[in-house]
């Protein structure tokens with residue numbers, strides 16, 4: 001399969017929402033416009049407008065509680081299934097198609113925009129192998145696929161194959177926290193999404209596994225568009241092409257304070273609060 | 284000075300500690316003792332009635348030697364099966380609704396009604412089913428009326444236990460499935476319910492045990508039967524009813540048979556729980 005890694009302007013990118021097309025031919029762009037989200041009466045993020053470039057890694061950084069997880073969960077319509085009366089206002093576009101438009105199926109949105117969560121959440125009642133292909137098994141219609149091949153390929157991509165190849169039929173819960181997280185990454189890759197959202201995927205990992213995941217992300221961006229939340233400044237600097245900095249004010253509502261190419265944000269931030277955070281003076 | 288030297292307060296703490304552990308062991312033990320007392324007494328009184336004929340023959344009129352409670356065993360199993368077929372799907376369905384979708388006022392009404400139903404004396408259920416099914420729908424005492432009464436008793440037990448269990452399934456598992464692009468209903472069916480399987484089985488077993496021992500509603504609905512009958516539109520025998528009939532009789536021999544039937548009922552319900560649990564375990568052990 002031919003895969004282009006050149007930057008494609010979002011305008012002429014093909015629409016993933018409108019019709020299924022050959023997967024992975026070209027990364028898809030995302031963009032939010034004036035995105036706000038609430039839990040009940042408490043607003044969590046306010047008016048965030050952010051581009052997420054295709055075939056690039058966009059890092060989202062900011063102090064704890066500033067709404068990074070909330071923001072990233074709005075990007076694949078996971079916010080609306082959170083307990084606690086969630087609400088979203090504003091726009092999220094995938095290839096300039098509004099994912100919150102009436103008539104758009106959230107199930108399809110989540111299939112196209114995969115997610116790895118902050119806490120590893122493998123299915124405890126399933127074996128390791130079944131966890132990897134859970135997306136196919138649970139949805140059905142996978143008969144034409146060779147699932148064993150998918151298991152091996154995705155576990156290799158997630159740098160977990162060597163550790164689990166002899167116990168593929170044990171429970172997913174029998175792994176260490178870091179291994180579970182890589183299992184969750186393999187599971188997200190297995191359904192071949194177009195965009196990958198990662199919420200602090202390395203917070204439970206040791207430096208070696210972290211390096212493997214970063215390496216994986218750098219390889220994946222040839223095919224996918226990636227957004228990653230991270231608390232680790234070095235990680236953002238190492239792997240991301242663009243960096244967005246969110247910050248919550250005294251009202252505990254997160255706003256976008258700084259966005260730009262990572263090299264600029266890290267060497268020459270325009271906002272003083274972003275500079276303070278990045279240089280470690282607060283946060 | 285020795286920092287680790289035991290002092291008076293430590294000794295007091297250790298004594299208190301031992302006291303509390305002793306209290307806990309005592310309460311656990313008294314539970315076991317009560318159960319063993321009941322079981323032992325029933326065995327002691329009922330065992331003389333047990334012989335092969337007791338399990339294979341129908342009850343005989345007083346004075347004729349032999350006879351058994353086979354129709355009652357089969358009737359109880361039949362009515363429990365029909366009651367389960369009605370009550371367990373409704374109970375689990377209601378529980379899934381309450382736990383996965385139940386936010387608004389309708390859910391609160393359902394919860395309230397289920398609680399009322401759970402607290403309803405079973406004789407009231409019996410009278411209701413008698414009025415509706417026995418008098419109106421079927422026209423006579425019947426096995427199906429008994430099964431409906433038992434189902435009504437099972438529904439709130441299944442619903443409340445299963446709902447509690449479903450709340451214990453971590454939200455993160457539902458999210459993991461939804462984020463893979465799995466529709467909500469498939470997530471519930473293939474992720475939430477299998478994860479909660481053990482708890483669901485417990486709820487089902489509890490409801491079976493409770494329904495299997497109900498007497499009052501069956502007297503008003505299934506009535507009892509001295510003959511073998513699998514016709515759900517006709518009166519049907521049941522172990523609790525058989526126990527009642529034997530126990531209220533003036534004959535010493537029938538009293539022994541009542542104890543024997545009680546022992547059989549304990550055995551039937553114990554076997555049912557065991558089979559349910561084993562069947563559920565067997566299905567996952569692949």
Ligand SMILES: Nc1ncnc2c1ncn2[C@@H]1O[C@H](COP(=O)(O)OP(=O)(O)OP(=O)(O)O)[C@@H](O)[C@H]1O
Nearest residue numbers: 039044063064065066067068069070071082083084
């Ligand atoms: N389910 C929820 N119900 C109510 N409030 C919530 C919920 N989840 C998050 N919040 C609130 O929304 C705000 C943003 O939370 P969010 O999880 O997005 O922060 P975060 O930037 O991801 O923090 P961290 O870096 O610690 O993960 C916080 O004030 C938090 O208390």
Ligand SMILES: [Mg+2]
Nearest residue numbers: 068069118199
């Ligand atoms: Mg977070």
